[in-house]
Amino acid sequence: MILSVANLKGGVGKTTLCYHLAYLFTRKNFRTLLIDIDPQGNLTSCYLSTPPDTSNHVKRLFENEIPIPIKINENLHLVASSIELSKHESQIKLESYFKLKAYLELPEVRKKWNVVLIDTPPALNIFTSNALIVSQYVLCIVDPGDFAILGYKEVKDIIFDVVKRLILMPNL
Ligand SMILES: Nc1ncnc2c1ncn2[C@@H]1O[C@H](COP(=O)(O)OP(=O)(O)OP(=O)(O)O)[C@@H](O)[C@H]1O
Numbered sequence: 001m002i003l004s005v006a007n008l009k010g011g012v013g014k015t016t017l018c019y020h021l022a023y024l025f026t027r028k029n030f031r032t033l034l035i036d037i038d039p040q041g042n043l044t045s046c047y048l049s050t051p052p053d054t055s056n057h058v059k060r061l062f063e064n065e066i067p068i069p070i071k072i073n074e075n076l077h078l079v080a081s082s083i084e085l086s087k088h089e090s091q092i093k094l095e096s097y098f099k100l101k102a103y104l105e106l107p108e109v110r111k112k113w114n115v116v117l118i119d120t121p122p123a124l125n126i127f128t129s130n131a132l133i134v135s136q137y138v139l140c141i142v143d144p145g146d147f148a149i150l151g152y153k154e155v156k157d158i159i160f161d162v163v164k165r166l167i168l169m170p171n172l
């Protein structure tokens with residue numbers, strides 16, 4: 001299962017939810033891969049006290065390299081992030097939207113994990129798009145406020161848009 005947590009509104013609890021879901025899945029003995037694809041790197045800092053090594057960094061996907069997940073415990077690994085990711089934000093090539101999909105479809109990656117949880121930034125950018133494109137499920141978290149509900153509606157519209165485009169371009 002590949003699941004993204006998304007809302008275009010910031011600060012609604014996306015990262016916190018990912019963190020707690022990861023704990024719950026690993027307790028149930030699911031082999032869980034966390035992917036922090038937010039340049040803020042907040043999920044990463046829940047586990048690491050220093051910036052991640054380049055080899056473990058999600059930015060590698062955008063440099064045509066394969067990131068190596070960091071082992072957090074027996075059932076939990078993390079592809080980490082930090083502000084370094086933001087230098088790839090302006091990539092506009094079509095193939096850049098499918099980097100995470102290509103990674104998660106690698107046979108050695110695919111067979112290793114039962115659950116992949118992706119924490120996204122509060123924006124519709126290349127990173128959120130990568131997450132939505134590869135996800136089977138999107139959990140859109142809202143807090144009780146108009147802006148978060150607006151952010152949810154925007155995510156829903158984007159998902160429909162992405163699905164429509166994927167149907168039009170089945171070979172991608
Ligand atoms: N269920 C909750 N109840 C109360 N506070 C919460 C809850 N979930 C998260 N918080 C707090 O809200 C703040 C924002 O949470 P978090 O960083 O998880 O949001 P986010 O959506 O990931 O933010 P961003 O959009 O910047 O990535 C944090 O201080 C967090 O501790």
Ligand SMILES: [Mg+2]
Nearest residue numbers: 014015038042
């Ligand atoms: Mg966050």
